[in-house]
Amino acid sequence: xxxxxxxxxxxxxxxxxxxxxxxxxxxxxxxxxxxxxxxxxxxxxxxxxxxxxxxxxxxxxxxxxxxxxxxxxxxxxxxxxxxxxxxxxxxxxxxxxxxxxxxxxxxxxxxxxxxxxxxxxxxxxxxxxxxxxxxxxxxxxxxxxxxxxxxxxxxxxxxxxxxxxxxxxxxxxxxxxxxxxxxxxxxxxxxxxxxxxxxxxxxxxxxxxxxxxxxxxxxxxxxxxxxxxxxxxxxxxxxxxxxxxxxxx
Amino acid sequence: xxxxxxxxxxxxxxxxxxxxxxxxxxxxxxxxxxxxxxxxxxxxxxxxxxxxxxxxxxxxxxxxxxxxxxxxxxxxxxxxxxxxx
Numbered sequence: 001x002x003x004x005x006x007x008x009x010x011x012x013x014x015x016x017x018x019x020x021x022x023x024x025x026x027x028x029x030x031x032x033x034x035x036x037x038x039x040x041x042x043x044x045x046x047x048x049x050x051x052x053x054x055x056x057x058x059x060x061x062x063x064x065x066x067x068x069x070x071x072x073x074x075x076x077x078x079x080x081x082x083x084x085x086x087x088x089x090x091x092x093x094x095x096x097x098x099x100x101x102x103x104x105x106x107x108x109x110x111x112x113x114x115x116x117x118x119x120x121x122x123x124x125x126x127x128x129x130x131x132x133x134x135x136x137x138x139x140x141x142x143x144x145x146x147x148x149x150x151x152x153x154x155x156x157x158x159x160x161x162x163x164x165x166x167x168x169x170x171x172x173x174x175x176x177x178x179x180x181x182x183x184x185x186x187x188x189x190x191x192x193x194x195x196x197x198x199x200x201x202x203x204x205x206x207x208x209x210x211x212x213x214x215x216x217x218x219x220x221x222x223x224x225x226x227x228x229x230x231x232x233x234x235x236x237x238x239x240x241x242x243x244x245x246x247x248x249x
Numbered sequence: 250x251x252x253x254x255x256x257x258x259x260x261x262x263x264x265x266x267x268x269x270x271x272x273x274x275x276x277x278x279x280x281x282x283x284x285x286x287x288x289x290x291x292x293x294x295x296x297x298x299x300x301x302x303x304x305x306x307x308x309x310x311x312x313x314x315x316x317x318x319x320x321x322x323x324x325x326x327x328x329x330x331x332x333x334x
Binding site for chain 1: 274277278281292293295296297298301302314317318320321324325327328331
């Protein structure tokens with residue numbers, strides 16, 4: 001049985017959205033189970049954002065003029081190729097050294113990597129507010145309702161309203177449920193998956209205030225995360241009821 | 250436009266003091282300054298310009314594996330420096 005060895009280069013490539021889908025999916029699965037891996041991915045994501053900000057704010061160190069010219073020429077060639085329909089999506093702005101224009105496409109573009117990192121970011125942080133939010137998501141009352149509530153139904157809990165949105169069967173046969181926990185101050189969309197018990201693997205609270213850093217909506221992120229897990233179509237009706245009954249055993 | 254204050258959301262969870270962001274950005278700048286030039290180049294292309302690894306490899310005329318190893322080293326260094334700040 002093959003085993004993916006997660007080097008720093010692979011984790012970085014995952015954070016940058018550079019991995020092919022099957023490998024990215026494998027990394028995402030490990031990440032969901034291993035906070036240390038999640039943490040590393042978050043760090044790669046953060047280093048990218050911070051580096052971008054340094055360049056965007058023209059704080060970057062001087063670069064030899066020959067190299068700058070060579071790279072600018074190459075970039076222009078790429079842009080021409082991209083505009084001609086080749087290669088990847090258009091990069092909107094190129095001005096790392098002294099152009100004064102801010103790069104447009106953020107590292108958090110809607111890639112699978114970014115999606116997964118969003119989850120890891122939540123899970124990997126240790127502030128009181130985030131820990132408290134995660135604790136609420138994994139509160140026994142929430143987990144109990146995840147085994148019981150049909151999709152589309154609500155439950156009023158002491159700390160907010162729980163709505164189960166959908167149910168998925170993953171390729172490895174585990175069950176996942178998408179849900180939302182809405183309190184007076186916070187709305188959190190989350191995914192919990194069940195092996196021995198329910199475990200929250202993705203959570204996205206309140207859209208970031210700095211909207212320019214989150215080009216996709218939370219819904220898009222969550223959807224992509226589910227795609228990344230191989231969730232497929234949601235279970236409905238009897239199929240969902242049967243799956244839920246299995247969790248009660 | 251990106252500004253320093255907005256970096257609050259990039260470094261930590263909401264509510265973190267913006268001053269931390271300024272310190273972090275200054276640390277990142279210092280860390281980038283301290284990197285070998287070959288690492289700065291690949292960092293600029295991939296993180297600053299959003300080039301793919303393959304594009305960066307072609308621009309710099311090095312194998313893609315070299316891009317990845319240089320980039321990973323550079324970013325590990327940035328994380329270490331900013332974490333120690």
